[in-house]
Amino acid sequence: xxxxxxxxxxxxxxxxxxxxxxxxxxxxxxxxxxxxxxxxxxxxxxxxxxxxxxxxxxxxxxxxxxxxxxxxxxxxxxxxxxxxxxxxxxxxxxxxxxxxxxxxxxxxxxxxxxxxxxxxxxxxxxxxxxxxxxxxxxxxxxxxxxxxxxxxxxxxxxxxxxxxxxxxxxxxxxxxxxxxxxxxxxxxxx
Amino acid sequence: xxxxxxxxxxxxxxxxxxxxxxxxxxxxxxxxxxxxxxxxxxxxxxxxxxxxxxxxxxxxxxxxxxxxxxxxxxxxxxxxxxxxxxxxxxxxxxxxxxxxxxxxxxxxxxxxxxxxxxxxxxxxxxxxxxxxxxxxxxxxxxxxxxxxxxxxxxxxxxxxxxxxxxxxxxxxxxxxxxxxxxxxxxxxxxxxxxxxxxxxxxxxxxxxxxxxxxxxxxxxxxxxxxxxxxxxxxxxxxxxxxxxxxxxxxxxxxxxxxxxxxxxxxxxxxxxxxxxxxxxxxxxxxxxxxxxxxxxxxxxxxxxxxxxxxxxxxxxxxxxxxxxxxxxxxxxxxxxxxxxxxxxxxxxxxxxxxxxxxxxxxxxxxxxxxxxxxxxxxxxxxxxxxxxxxxxxxxxxxxxxxxxxxxxxxxxxxxxxxxxxxxxxxxxxxxxxxxxxxxxxxxxxxxxxxxx
Numbered sequence: 044x045x046x047x048x049x050x051x052x053x054x055x056x057x058x059x060x061x062x063x064x065x066x067x068x069x070x071x072x073x074x075x076x077x078x079x080x081x082x083x084x085x086x087x088x089x090x091x092x093x094x095x096x097x098x099x100x101x102x103x104x105x106x107x108x109x110x111x112x113x114x115x116x117x118x119x120x121x122x123x124x125x126x127x128x129x130x131x132x133x134x135x136x137x138x139x140x141x142x143x144x145x146x147x148x149x150x151x152x153x154x155x156x157x158x159x160x161x162x163x164x165x166x167x168x169x170x171x172x173x174x175x176x177x178x179x180x181x182x183x184x185x186x187x188x189x190x191x192x193x194x195x196x197x198x199x200x201x202x203x204x205x206x207x208x209x210x211x212x213x214x215x216x217x218x219x220x221x222x223x224x225x226x227x228x229x230x231x232x233x
Numbered sequence: 234x235x236x237x238x239x240x241x242x243x244x245x246x247x248x249x250x251x252x253x254x255x256x257x258x259x260x261x262x263x264x265x266x267x268x269x270x271x272x273x274x275x276x277x278x279x280x281x282x283x284x285x286x287x288x289x290x291x292x293x294x295x296x297x298x299x300x301x302x303x304x305x306x307x308x309x310x311x312x313x314x315x316x317x318x319x320x321x322x323x324x325x326x327x328x329x330x331x332x333x334x335x336x337x338x339x340x341x342x343x344x345x346x347x348x349x350x351x352x353x354x355x356x357x358x359x360x361x362x363x364x365x366x367x368x369x370x371x372x373x374x375x376x377x378x379x380x381x382x383x384x385x386x387x388x389x390x391x392x393x394x395x396x397x398x399x400x401x402x403x404x405x406x407x408x409x410x411x412x413x414x415x416x417x418x419x420x421x422x423x424x425x426x427x428x429x430x431x432x433x434x435x436x437x438x439x440x441x442x443x444x445x446x447x448x449x450x451x452x453x454x455x456x457x458x459x460x461x462x463x464x465x466x467x468x469x470x471x472x473x474x475x476x477x478x479x480x481x482x483x484x485x486x487x488x489x490x491x492x493x494x495x496x497x498x499x500x501x502x503x504x505x506x507x508x509x510x511x512x513x514x515x516x517x518x519x520x521x522x523x524x525x526x527x528x529x530x531x532x533x534x535x536x537x538x539x540x541x542x543x544x545x546x547x548x549x550x551x552x553x554x555x556x557x558x559x560x561x562x563x564x565x566x567x568x569x570x571x572x573x574x575x576x577x578x579x580x581x582x583x584x585x586x587x588x589x590x591x592x593x594x595x596x597x598x599x600x601x602x603x604x605x606x607x608x609x610x611x612x613x614x615x616x617x618x619x620x621x622x623x624x625x626x627x628x629x630x631x632x633x634x635x636x637x638x639x640x641x642x643x644x645x646x647x648x649x650x651x652x653x654x655x656x657x658x659x660x661x662x663x664x665x666x667x668x669x670x671x672x673x674x675x676x677x678x679x680x681x682x683x684x685x
Contacts, residue, residue: 057268063261071256078254092260096267097617104562104612127616151253165248172245187242188249218241 047114055103062099070095072118073125079184080129082173084149094121094128126189130181130199145170171221179214186211293497293516293536300495300518300680494519494681496535498656502673504543509674511540511567519679521580529580531594537572541671545611548667553622564610564617570665571604578636588644597632598658605665624666634658634673648683 050068053061073094078087098121105120107113152162172180181200185191186207193211197204497516501509517535524530545563578596605624610617640654654677660670 059265062265062268066261066264067259070259071254074256075249075252075254079249084255088257088260092264092267095264099264099268101564101612101617124616127618149255151255162251162253165252168245168248169252184249188246215241222241 047117048110051102051105051113051117054099055105057099065099066095069118069121073121076122076125076189077129078149079169079172079188080126080133080181082145084146086132090128090132091125094125097128098124122189126185126191127199133177133181145173167225171218171225174221175214175217179210179217182207182210183214183218187215293514297495297497297516489525490523490683492519492521492523492529492650492681492683494521494650494679496533496652496654496677496679498675498677500537500539500673500675502539502541502671504541504669504671505547507542507544511542513538513540513673515574515675515677517574519681521681523683526585527582529582530578531580531596532575532577535574535576535598537570537574537600537673539570539572539671539673540568541669542567543667543669545609547669549663549669551668552666553624562612564612566607566609566667568608568665568667568669569606570602572664573601573603575599575601576636577632578638582642590642592640592642594636594638594640594654596636597661598634598636600630600633600664602630602665607666622666630662630664633662633664634660634671638677640677650681652677652679652681654679 050061050065054065070091073091074087077091077094078084081087081090101124105117107116150166152159152166172183175183182196185196185199186193191199193204193207196202196207200207495516495518497514500513500515502511502513503509515535515537517533519531519533521529521531543566545565548563548566550563576596576598578594578598580592580594582590582592584591603625605622607622607624609620609622611620612618636656636658638654638656640652642650642652644650656673656675656677658673660672663669664671
């Protein structure tokens with residue numbers, strides 16, 4: 044197993060061997076990040092590839108003083124690139140919501156164990172996020188899940204900070220409502 | 234579900250990390266291919282600028298054609314006179330032939346009467362000057378001053394048919410083909426008055442023949458017989474004259490003087506160690522002064538369209554840093570500039586032949602950047618973005634580049650030259666808002682015309 048520093052140095056030298064190693068290591072993470080914004084599996088694959096191209100072309104500018112945190116910081120940097128690339132696509136699509144549900148083949152639930160139940164729960168939560176209107180969903184994703192501040196969100200989405208905050212409040216209210224509905228449905232089915 | 238209500242954020246964070254999404258097979262090959270393509274050259278397409286370039290190139294070509302046409306038109310007018318010259322070659326030759334035999338004839342004998350018109354009225358506006366432009370005969374009313382010596386020109390001449398009477402009262406009539414604006418000459422042979430409008434041809438011959446001391450002669454005796462004999466010799470002399478004319482360097486006649494012209498050139502620019510991959514365009518006017526057969530000083534007014542790509546590390550943020558987002562790093566940029574160039578260079582003809590020159594030139598050029606349109610590829614918060622900046626404020630570089638060139642110049646007519654001049658402009662100062670060291674190269678194609 045190559046050390047992350049060696050891999051990063053290889054990527055800085057544009058060595059495809061190390062770039063591929065890094066790609067394989069982070070592609071699932073990148074795809075999951077993108078999918079939460081795009082909600083179209085095929086498009087998410089393309090966007091994550093776009094993000095990786097940007098990532099590798101700019102990796103020489105990646106700096107990290109503390110070696111312990113390097114993987115965390117690298118993942119954070121990659122996530123930002125993926126989020127921004129996803130938002131670029133959404134902008135092009137005028138933030139139009141995805142029509143239709145998510146096909147089952149995109150999920151990877153292999154058994155019926157306890158971990159599978161956990162996975163199903165997480166899957167359902169992600170599906171609930173999709174129900175949000177696109178403008179709310181983006182703010183919810185960025186603030187709650189990806190840790191952006193409202194100021195950063197406002198800059199990236201080119202909206203007022205107040206709009207970002209209000210969108211988040213409405214998103215959370217809707218999420219609460221969706222979760223309650225789900226809880227009621229679950230209780231009924233029991 | 235109570236837990237969800239209390240700590241919904243944390244739950245969604247865990248869900249986002251662990252939700253079961255198919256990873257797929259990955260597509261590393263396409264990523265690797267795209268990176269190889271992208272690393273070669275950042276693709277920044279600015280359609281409006283391309284339209285602008287086309288429009289400007291079209292305007293420059295129209296300007297080039299118009300100015301070239303004007304120069305050629307001026308030349309054609311002179312060529313008409315030149316035709317008259319050629320018809321007079323034989324007459325010239327007659328004089329030369331006779332002159333060579335009557336070299337001892339005293340020029341003072343040339344005029345000893347009055348220049349009169351056919352009505353017998355004396356002309357009052359005729360003067361004759363020698364090689365050194367000294368007035369050697371001046372006719373004013375009935376008074377004709379003495380001829381001194383030397384080759385004779387008539388600097389002021391009759392406008393139409395004239396008669397000149399020698400002291401024997403013999404009428405030597407001739408049709409003067411007077412071309413306005415040209416130095417005229419008269420040649421007197423027995424019984425005939427010859428004129429040679431456009432005297433430069435004769436002057437050239439005269440300069441090449443020390444024997445000829447005077448064109449302006451009157452032979453008083455046995456005029457007709459001698460004239461016939463001379464006509465026979467004139468044919469030989471004409472042949473010699475034409476041969477000499479062909480071999481006589483054209484440029485040497487006007488070794489000094491002002492010339493103007495127009496020039497166009499493709500312009501390939503790069504920054505630092507980059508490559509000349511982007512094509513711009515130069516067009517403008519030239520103004521020069523030739524000091525002697527080899528040395529000239531040139532200036533002009535050139536409009537340049539320069540397109541170049543630069544790595545971000547060469548871009549200075551001193552002028553525009555305050556307008557850029559904080560923490561932004563410029564990866565690379567593509568710039569499209571409109572520049573007014575004022576060159577000042579010395580041109581030296583290494584090899585100077587009858588109708589062609591091989592020259593070198595060197596000097597400096599000042600730049601005035603009138604418009605700069607930059608497309609930046611930047612990294613902002615770890616993300617790649619494209620931003621653009623348009624700068625209309627003039628940036629001056631005095632001087633901005635050292636200009637070296639070497640070229641070939643060919644005379645297509647007496648006063649018109651065309652030139653091909655590969656050039657290299659080496660930066661002395663940074664150009665534009667980013668103070669980029671822009672090196673340019675190209676091939677200038679120009680046409681110049683000497684002014685009288």
